[in-house]
């Protein structure tokens with residue numbers, strides 16, 4: 001199991017993260033052990049509890065928005081490469097077609113740029 005932790009999603013620290021097991025009382029004389037990842041920097045309230053330490057680490061590292069934006073950027077970069085190739089081919093053959101590709105190329109670059117801005121707002 002990897003205990004590599006991503007930075008705290010609230011305060012961004014990577015240094016004050018504690019991983020431990022905690023006994024949580026459920027009823028009188030009863031309780032359960034839970035896995036915990038806890039950010040202990042200053043007054044940061046970020047804490048993740050799960051049934052095991054492994055699960056708590058997995059949940060801590062889960063960043064759905066960040067991951068989906070990274071996937072989106074990867075896909076857009078692939079599209080950009082295709083359009084770039086088409087553009088270079090068209091440039092040799094047909095000026096009108098090459099102008100259309102240049103337009104699509106510019107739009108894709110804008111989309112990638114905006115997606116990267118969104119990513120920079122969620123990434124730490």
Ligand SMILES: [Zn+2]
Pocket residue numbers: 008009010011012013039040041044045046
């Ligand atoms: Zn924190």
